[in-house]
Each structure stands twice: as C-alpha cells, then as structure tokens.
Amino acid sequence: MRLTAVTFLPAVGALVLLLVPRRVVSVFKVGGLVVTLVTLLLSVPLYVGFDGRVGDFQFEEIRPWMPSFGISYRLGVDGISLLLVLLTTFLTPVALASAWHAIEDRWKEFVVTMLILETGMLGVFVSLDLFLFYVFWEAMLIPMYFVIGVWGGANRIYAAIKFVLYTMVGSVLMLVAILMLYAQHGAATGTYTFDLLTLTRWVVPPGLAQDLMFLAFALAFAIKVPLFPFHTWLPDAHVEAPTAGSVILAGVLLKMGTYGFLRFCLPLFPDASLVFGPLMVALAVIGIVYGAWVSIVQPDMKKLVAYSSVSHLGFVMLGIFTLTPQGLVGGVLQMVNHGLSTGALFLLVGMIYERRHTRLIADFGGLWSVVPAFSALFLVVVLSSLGLPGLNGFVGEFLVLVGAFQTNPWLAALATSGIIFAAVYLLWLYQRVIFGAVTHEANRGLRDLSPREWALLAPIVVLIVWIGVYPTAFTGKTEATIEALIAQVQAKANVQRISLGPPTVAPGLRTPME
Amino acid sequence: MIDLVAPPVLLGPLLPTLLVLGAGALVLLLDLLPGAQGKEFFGAVALAGIVGALLATLTRWGKPGRAFHDMVVLDNFALFVNVVVCYAAALVLLLSVGYLRRTRAESGEYYALVLFATAGMMLLAAAGDLVVLFLALELMSLSLYVLAGLFTQALASSEASMKYFILGAFASSFMLYGIALMYGATGTTNLDRIAAAAAGRSHDPLFVIGMGLLLVGFGFKTSSVPFHMWAPDVYQGAPTSVTALIATGSKAAAFAALIRVLVVALRGAQPDWTALLWVVAALTMTVGNVAAIAQSNLKRMLAYSSIAHAGYMLVGLVAGGMGGAGAVLFYLLTYTFTTAGAFGVLTLCERARAEAVEVGDYAGLAERHPVLASALALFLLSLIGVPPLAGFMGKFYVFGAAVRAGYPWLTVVAVLNSALAAYYYLRVVVYMYMREPEGAPIAYAPSFAGALALAVALVGIVALGIVPAPFVDLAQAAVAPLVR
Secondary structure, eight states: OOHHHHHHHHHHHHHHHTSSSSTTTHHHHHHHHHHHHHHHHHHHHHHHHHHHHSOOOOEEEEEEEEEEEEEEEEEEHHHHHHHHHHHHHHHHHHHHHHTTTOSSSOHHHHHHHHHHHHHHHHHHHOOOBHHHHHHHHHHHHHHHHHHHHSSSSSHHHHHHHHHHHHHHHHHHHHEEEEEEHHHHHHHHHHHOOOOOHHHHHHHOSSSSHHHHHHHHHHHHHHTOOOOOOTTHHHHHHHHHHHHHHHHHHHIIIHHHHHIIIIIIIIOOHHHHHHHHHHHHHHHHHHHHHHHHHHHHTOBBHHHHHHHHHHHHHHHHHHHHHHHSHHHHHHHHHHHHHHHHHHHHHHHHHHHHHHHHHBGGGGOOHHHHHHHHHHHHHHHHHHHHHHHHSSHHHHHHHHHHHHHHHHHHHHHHHHHHHHHHHHHHHHHHHHHHHHOOOOOGGGGGTTOOOOOHHHHHHHHHHHHHHHHHTTTTHHHHHHHHHHHHHHHHHHHHHHHHHHHSSSSSOTOOOOOOOO | OOOOOOOOOOOHHHHHHHHHHHHHHHHHHHHOOOOOOHHHHHHHHHHHHHHHHHHHHTTTOOOOOTTTTEEEOOHHHHHHHHHHHHHHHHHHHHHHHHHHHHHHHOOHHHHHHHHHHHHHHHHHHHBBBBBHHHHHHHHHHHHHHHHHHHOOOHHHHHHHHHHHHHHHHHHHHHHHHHHHHHHHOOOOHHHHHHHHHTTTOOHHHHHHHHHHHHHHHHHTTTTTTOOOHHHHHHHSSHHHHHHHHIIIIIIIHHHHHHHIIIIITTGGGHHHHHHHHHHHHHHHHHHHHHHHHHBBBHHHHHHHHHHHHHHHHHHHHHHOOHHHHHHHHHHHHHHHHHHHHHHHHHHHHEEETTTOEEEEEEETTTHEEEEEEEEHHHHHHHTTOOTTSSSHHHHHHHHHHHHTTTTTHHHHHHHHHHHHHHHHHHHOOOHHSOOOEEEEEEEOOOOHHOOOOHHHHHHHHHHHSSSOOHHHHHHHHHHHHHHO
16 A cells, blocks of 8 residues: 555645635645655655565555456556655655745646646556556646646747647557557467566567567657657757756656666567667667757757756666666666756756846856855756766766676767766856856846755755765665566567577677676 | 237337437427426426436346337447437536527427437437438437527528538438348348348348448448538537537437447448448548647537547447447447537637637636636546546547457557647647636636536546446447347
8 A cells, every 4th residue: 555655645635735725825835845745755665665685566556447458456666666756756845845936826736736747657657557557657748738838938838739749649659559468468368468567477479569569669768768869849848847847857757768668668578679779779879979969059058958868868778778787777876866966957947047037058157156055056966967976977877888888889988978078068057157257247146045945955965975975775776676677588588589599699688797 | 801910019118218209299398388487497307308218228227128020129238328328418408508598599499309319319229220220310310400500590500500401411311222222132121130131142232332321321420531521510500509419419329320230230241341441430530630630619629529539439340349349339438428528618608798619718717717627628638538537548448449359550540640639639728728818708607507517527537537447348248249
C-alpha cells in the first residue's frame, strides 16, 4: 500500500482542494505545499527501506483490474524508478513554492493541476503493467498542457499545443506497439496479459515485428527525452512555461523518456535495442554537441538552459545505449543530476525574472556586487551543471564516458567535447550576468534572496554536494538493478542468437565490470 | 373449410418499445386537451416512458425472446443497445425542457416525436428481419426529419430538415432496393435464413449488389464517408437537443443494426465486406478529423467529430468476431455518454440572447463558469481519448481488437487520427481556459434538469473510464450469441 499511498496522495489532496471555494487563495498555497511535503515524507521510507543489494522490484502491489483482458493494477519500484520517484516528490514542493509570487491568478486551478500532475508522474514510474503505465503516461500530458497554456508566457498557447501534439503522436504509436506485444505474446503463449514482468520473461521473436515495436516505443520516448531531432518542442515549452512548469518539465518529465528506454525498450526488445543501439548513440552524441552549440548563442537565459537540457539528456541516452554497467549507472545518476541542477537553474532564472521581468543576458551584468548570495548559489549550480569534480554532475558524466569509451572511443571523444562546450556556455553566461560592472541602472536596486528562496535552493545545493562527494548513497541503490537488467538483455539476446544461428557475442555487449 | 389459425402474438419482446410508443401517443393525446398543463409536464410524461422502457429492458436481461416469426429478436444485444438509446433519449429530454423554453419552441409534438424516434431506434436494434429493420429505420428517420426542422422560423433549421429528408430518403430507397435484391437472391428477408441461403454462394451477383446497396444505406445512417455529406449541415442547423439525439441515439441504433446484419446475415461474405469496410473506416476517420480542424462552429465541429468516431467504430467492425463487435458495442456506450454530455453543455450556454455555438463564444468560460467549463473540458478530453476517461477505454478496446485480429496498420491510421483530433478538441479548451472573452460574455442558462443530465454524463464517463471491465464483459456477452 505504500506506493499507492505515495502515488495517489496528491490526487486525493487535489480532490479535497477542489471543494474549497476559490476565493481563499492562501488555503491553496499552503494546502498544496502541505500535500506535496507529506508525499515527500511518505516517499523517504521507500529510500530507507529499499534493499540495494537486490535487483528485483520491491514494495510490490498487485490487484486485478480488468481480468478478462489481463490488466492488473501492479506497482513496484526497483533501483531505477526509486531514484526517480524521490526526484519527483522532492521537486514538486520546490516547484509549488517557487510559484508563490510568480503565479498571480487562479491559484486553485494551479495547485489542483500540479497535484494531479504529480500523481501522473509518480504513476508512470511505479507502474508495472503496460496498460496502467500508458494510462498514467497519457493522463499526465493534460495537466502539463494546462500549466503551460494557462500560466505560461506570451506565446504560451502555441507552445502548449505543440507540446501536446508532439507527445501524443509518439505515444499513440506506442499504444499500437503495446497492443501488438499483447497480441503476439497471447498468441504465442495462450496468456493474454499486459503484465510487464510476464512480458519481459517472454522472448519477443526477433525480426521486423520486433523492430517496429521497438521503434514505436522508442519514438514515444525519444520525443519525451528529447533526443535530436525530436527536440523542437522543448525550447518552446520550456521558455513559455512558468518557472514551476519548467522545473517539473526539465526535472521530471524529460526523465520519463529515458526511463522508458530503460524500463521497456531494453528488456522487452533486446535484439532491436542492439540493432538500433548505434543509431541511438549517434543521435545522442549529435544532441550533446548540437545542444551545447545552440546554447552558446542564446540571448535568453531560459532558452539557453532549455537547450542545455538537450545536451545533458544526450549524455543519459549515451550512457544507456552503451549497455555497460558504468554507462547505465552513470545514465541513471545523470537523470537525477540533471533534474537537480537544471531544475535549480530554472529556479534561479525565474527568480531574476521576477525581479527584472526580463531574461535577456544583455540586460544584466555585475550582479555580484548587488546580489551576492544569489550569485554564489548560481555559481554552485552552474559548476554542478558543467560537471566540476566534487559536485554531482561530474560523477554521472564520468561514468557515462567510461562506459562509452569501452564501446566506441571515437564517439566518446566527441561526446567529451560536449563537456567542454558546456563549460563555454555556462561560464560565459555566468560571466556576462554576474561579473563586471553594473551596466543597467535598473539592476542596482535588486533584492537579494529572500528566506523563501533560500529555502528552495538550499536543499538542492545540499544534494548537489552530497551526490558529488558520496554518490554511493544513490548509485548503491541502483547497481544491482542495472546488473540484473544487463544480464537479462544479454541472456535474451543470446537465446535469440542461438535460435537463429551461430552464437556470437553481440558487438554492443561487453561483460559487466568486475 | 379452412381453419384460420391466428398466429401467436407475443408482445413480451416488444414491451420496451411499446412503452415508449405508448408514452408518445399519450403525449399527443394530452396535447389535444384544452388546458392548463405546462409543456414541462409532457417532458415528465416522456421521461417516465423512457424510464419505464429502461426498467423493462433491465428486467428482461438474460431472457432472450423472439416474436412474430423471428421478426423481432430481443436478445441481450438488443437490450444493451436499448440501454444506450434510452440513456441518450433521457438525456435529451432532460436537456430539452430548459432549452425549448429559452428558444420558445415548446410543443407537445416535440416530445412525442422524440419518443417515436426512440422507439424506432429500439426496434432497429431488435430487428431480426430486413423488413422490420426498414420499418424501424423509417420510424426513426421520419421523426428525426421533422425534429430537425423544429425551429420553423430559422432558415438553417428548415434547410437542415430538408437536406436530411431528401438525402435520407435517397439512402432509404437504396436500402430498400438492396433488401429487394437480397430477397431475390436468397428468397427470404429473415437474417438467419439469409445467412443459411447465402452459404457457399456469396458471389451471386444479386447477393453482392444487394449487399452493396444495403451498405450504402447504412453508410448514410452511420455518416460514413463517402455518405457523410449531410451530417455537418444537419447537425449545425437542427436544434441542439435534436442534434444530440441524431449524434448519439440514431448513430448507436444504426450501428447496432449494421452489426447484426453483418455478423448474422452477411456472415458468409465476411472477407468481402471486411476489405470494403477497411477502406471506408480509414477514409471516414481521416476525412472527419481533417475537416473538423477547419471548423469554428462547435456543432459543425462535433458533426465532423462524430463522423470520425464512426470511423473508429468501423475499425472494430473490420476486426470482427466477438472481440471486435463487443468492443464496438462498448464504444457506443462511451461515445453516447461523452457526446451527449458535450452537446448538453452547448444547450445550456447562450451569448447575447442567442445560442452560443461559435468557438469564440466560449472564450473565458472557465473564469465565469468554472464548473461548466471543466465539464465541457472533460467531455472533450474523453472524445480525444485521454485516460482514464470513457473515450479512452472505448478506443482501447476497439484498437486492441483490431490489432489482435491482425489489422495493425489500420490501427496505426486510427491512432494517428486520434492524435490529430486532439488539436481541434483542445482548441475549444484553449478558448475556455486560455483566452479572454471579447464582447458580450457567455451566459449560463441555469436549469435543474440540464444540470442533472450533465452530472449523469460526467459520472458516466468517469465510471466507464475507471471500471470499464463489467460493462465490456456485458457487451462481449451480448454479442457472443450473434457471432457464434
């Protein structure tokens, strides 16, 4: 019941708040925060109670839902989804609190939408039934659409529609693939089921059908990540969304894409994953370099951070498709890292925007003398994002690159250049905004961080340092899961090879680290 | 001397239909009495007739009956459709009371005609013979032609009525000709006996042409491409409450009859009609959705959307078998709840003393009437097929059946269409939630009956979305004896 409680508590809170008259704004501000904080508190025991030595799903719950179609309500977390659940429960209260002054009207609707969104996101990470997963995956689109479209910037409607249409095209094709998998498994084994664990135990026959199913899943996830060249919705959505929306979008929603590759594409379609792995790696590396280059030239801070996400998520994808333990662990850790540092960057940009109502880099300069505390925290976050050793970003990127060098040194070298470009765009951004003399009179009177803003950023900075210094606290929960995943992919790919012809070691697969 | 033996008259299987017809006749009689009763009273009588029919339907569940030499077959399939039709009629009646008062179109005939049309729909679902099928179809259609022209002062309403009548009469005559040829080919109009007679010689030209003409007639009634042209004009011009009935009840009944004809009478020719319907389904979905994008009038948009939904249901028919037909039956249920609800919101809104039907009229509805706006938003989301609402479950089962039956590419066409559809449904949401009103603000005409109708529809789409299993199982069980 623990996972059900964590997942549905926000939705229950939303239903209760719906009954409160909309005039009393403070009820919604405080109520939303309380509900999300209680959700966070409920999720901490999951971390403590999770046994990192075992790669299996834990805290499982299973109940029949539509038995005649083999659909059940099945929840569980493993070392991958555990971290993402925690990231979600951590970032949602932060996002809500960031909106304290930024959102001016329709607080009731805002809080209700954010709470439903949280339930949707958590549901995606804990579902172990393909149907249930799809329900959460699609349901979560609509609240995000409202967050962008109602509380967003000037061009919000265009951005919101683009976000929904892009995502929907990907996910409906995934629905067809889910149904095909269901039909094929049923025809082959006689049991028609959407249960993920049953389906993963079955070996999907390699060939065109598996390739098509893989591609349909991969398209849905690649759009969400976003993997180059499916990223064009992202700058619009990020820039137009309110700060709270950007934090959730970058912090959690993008992770659903990479999570989907880990949870579904690799174990269900190992053969196709190997076939298309090089393509995915190539797209990831293009995204790393391209995202970084485009970031360098952005005049708008928020857009710069948005494009940097394309680059950072490229590292996650690279790590996943190296199919090495280091790469995968690094990829998972990098998902968390990106959620924290990019989330924090959006918060900081939002804070400065609330004060000056502009995000153009050219409108700033010399902020260190005006807002030293802001500048100091900004520095920590920038350094974390560009991967300074001792902070979180370094660990994740390092592991990913270790994995990548084992499989394809040339692409890995190219990806490494992404880290250098990241230093270029982030440090240059920092230099233009913070250093030098104050160039605009309007900047002289800026207030430094308020206690509320400190309270938002301090926990993120603590985590940034914690992961940087002692990553084992988090990777320790994941490693067993990753090893099990790799073993599973390897075993299934071998079975297929034996049944097809002479057994050869798949080029993408190396033995796990000793 | 020849002994004249009167055939046994079993009225039991006709009971639900007779209750509705009786209520209709009663309304007509009461209307003749000089006097005091308000027109709301007729609404109450009509509603009582529908509720009675619904109860009669529920008590007969699981007890199939046949009457008049198998001309009327009241099996679970017909009963399931009766529930859908009665629900649609009840909702329309609840919405009509306030709507007719506002538009000053109250009359006794209105309620009587709604009841006659409903009786036609119920009979259509229970028709075991092509002749009864034709009679029921005409009973339903003639009533609806008149209802569409209810606003005698409005040009659009008269145009709708005229267009509906002329094109409908064409379609009926095609159908009748098809029935005649079918009779010529098989020597019977009974669905079961047609199947038996046609077994093994499904390529008899008479039979094939008859089947084609029959399908043309059904194509018209279900508004499938290329026989969909009437729908936008009629939906737009007819009074909104009548549009709701045309979009839900008449479509559900026509689909029910189509299912019965296809899986019972034309069983032997399945490969032929499957190939035909594959193309029709793909065309219907695509034309409906693409045309809907360009509409700014909500009734017209919903007309094209209902064409698109007919396409999704045809996908289920292509899939065939118990899975496919059962999924279509369940889809009818979800579609009726959702569409009736969406039209219901339209009947409750007005702007500057006129009906609010342009998408621009709905700008800022969320600010002024948040509950109404969220209701319409939920109906639209259900039409898109966003989980966990009814519309998603309907699509899920239909598409699931199609994939299982080996039509993944048709399913791909269908899901891409539903992604496309998100654009125009969400545009309404954009207006309600994300734009400021220009000019006179939209007003809500409060009506207890209307609010009740919307509440029922909302509960329906949420309940069907979260616990669809019992209803799907019922639908599957209902088609099982047909499919065999």
